Amino acid sequence: MSFIADKQTLDDLSLLGKYNPYSVFSLFNQVKTRGGQKLLDQMFQHPLTDADQINSRSAAFRYFSDHRASFPFEEEALGNMEAYLDEGCAGNFPMALWQMSRKKFTALAVKDDSLSLQLQSIDACIGVLKTCTTLLHQLEKEGRDKNSPWQKWADSARQITRDKRLEHLHTSNRTFTQNARLHYLLAQVFQEQLKTLLAHTYEMEVYITVANVGREKGFCYATALPKEKNLLIAHGVRHPGLDKAVANSLSFSGNSNVLFLTGANMAGKSTLMKASGILLYLAHMGFPVAATEMQFSVLDGIYSSVNVPDDLDKGYSHFYAEVLRVKKVAEEVDAGKSLFVIFDELFKGTNVKDAYDATLAVTAAFTAFRECFFIISTHIFEVGDALKAEGDHIQFQFLPTVMEGTVPRYTYLLQKGITQDRQGMIIIENEGILDML
Template sequence: MSFIADKQTLDDLSLLGKYNTNSVFSLFNQVNTRGGEKLLDVMFNHPLTDADAINSRSKAFRYFHDNVFTFPFDAALLTRAEAYLEEAGDSSLPVALWRTGRKRLMEILVKEDTYPLLQEGISNCITVLKSGARALQQLENEGRDKNTPWENWAGIIRSITRDERLKAVLEERAPAKRSLLQTARLHHLLTYVFQAHLKTLLELTYEIDVYITVAGIAREKGFSYALASPKEKNMLHAKGVKHPGLAKAVPNTLSFSGNSNVLFLTGANMAGKSTLMKATGIMLYLAHMGFPVAAEEVQFSVLDGLYSSVNVPDDLNKGYSHFYAEVLRVKKVAEEVAADKRLFIIFDELFKGTNVKDAYDATLAVTAAFNAFTACFFIISTHIFEVGEELKVKGNNIQFVFLPTVMEGSVPKYTYRLQPGITADRQGMIIIENEGILEML
């Protein structure tokens, strides 16, 4: 089963987007190779839903976090070698010799470049293999070729570079001028005999590129690694959660369980509610990828998916108002929750597109209803603090927290640190007055 996160959620949390410099993907997209970038994109688009698989990948990242390595390959060379290996190989040496000879003849007669390109492809592959052989030797000397994330890579490079059929060419100290027969033989070996092994080697090399790069970013930024548990444990404990895109983000601690599955969040404008919710959503998404997270410590039970409702747009083409778009969003989430899925839900200011009375009634009813689905976790923020007071009276197992505002004269200051309780802080008019808007008018 795939992890659920729809376009609205991905956009709300700015998770994807190679060309969006503020996306979480761009934060980690410092890989060396095109293949590494493609693999990174696959990982971001397909979070994991198996605790063992998550912890296994997380363990690999942690290994490279603790053991610093420099990526041992030329990225451009890997790309050219991969392009060369896409060429269909000849199933026998005589056929390879005949076809290679024809390319050589066409080079002589009409200056066709297919033979020089074939030679270049061979040279690129050989250079990659030589770099791999040196890296393997270092790993073996350090005892890192077994029982580490290098093990599969080491096994495949060993099987290729220590094959007697390639031994002589890999021991060359300088590029050799090869005869037609030698060229045909190498072309046959690389694009047919060893083609599958070489493609696997490249895939594992791109994986190592991702491991080294992501772990390096985590080390630089002080990220940690989440520990996944089976779904049945039904819990989330996250200490020191921060937004990964903020250099001076303030950490907060969050905890959910079946007995406390709703976090009811209040606070004034600019107090940090949206940032906190986005940080939590990003943390959960990365945790399900097995990636490092911007937190001190995270333990979580695997979920089926993540839904957010932060920036719900209206739809002019369908004639949907902002409020109706919000209603449809809540309906979508309700359908998923009612289908017995384990989800993490983020609602930032429910029903802000309607009048205060309707927003109060709807927020109260929806929050109370969602509270009954104990296999799902919710963060619900609102400016309507009276809803929280009413929910307290009803005695539901809801956590009430707020982000405080400290007034310094007429200037509001924000701590961005969660506190237990409900706040009635409202600084909207103060902000408007401080900006001098009324004086302008």
């Protein structure tokens, strides 16, 4: 089953976006090759839902975090090799020799460069395999070619580079016939094996690169647990895009599955909620996460409602768009899915009375879905007092504001309870808006 995260959630959390410098994807996208970028994108598009697979991938990243490695391959050479293998070759050596002879004739007759380009591609392929030979020797010498994430790559490289049929790889002045035979061997006989080697090579690049990012950022690796454990415990949680972010702890279980979050504007509620969603998403990818410690039960997906837009084409107001969002989540949790749900200021598009009633009713109803975890923020702190009668399934926490005269200071540290902080008018007055009017 695929991990659920719809476009609204992906946009709310700024998870994807190669050309968005502030996306989580861009944070990790320091790979150099197109193949590596394609694999990284696939990992972001398809988080895992099996605890063993998550932990296996996480262990690979952790290995390269503990055992630093450099990626010795040239981007251009790998790209040329991939294009060359995709083009392929004729089905047998005589046909390959005839086709290359025809290219040689056209090169002499009409100065066609197809033969020259083909020879360049062969040289690029040979260059990659020579780098493989050097790297493989180093891994074998250090004993890292077995029982490590390098093993699949090493086995694949060993099978190809030590095949006697490719002995002309190391010949500096190859004859025309030798080039034709190499072309046949590389683009036909070993084509699929070389494609597999390329795939493993791109995988190594992603492992090395992502591990480097995680180490530089001080991220940790989460432990995935089976779904039936039904818990989430994370310490030192922060937003991965903020270098000096204040860290907080989160804890959910079947007996405490709703976090009711209050706090003034600018106190950090939205940032904390986004950080929590990103944390869960990256954890399901097996990636390093912005925390100091984390263990979590595998979930079916994440839904968020942070920046819900109206829809002029469909005639939806902001409030109605919010209602539809809540309805979508209600349908999913009612269908038995285990979800992490973020609602930032429920029903802010309507009047205070309706918002109070709706927030109270929806939050109370969500407590019944014990296999889902919810973070619900609101400025209507009075809802919290009414929710206390619902039992112990709701955690009440807030992000405080410390007033220094007329200037608010925000600690960004979670505290237990419900806050009545409201500094909206103070901020407006501090900006001198009323004096202007």
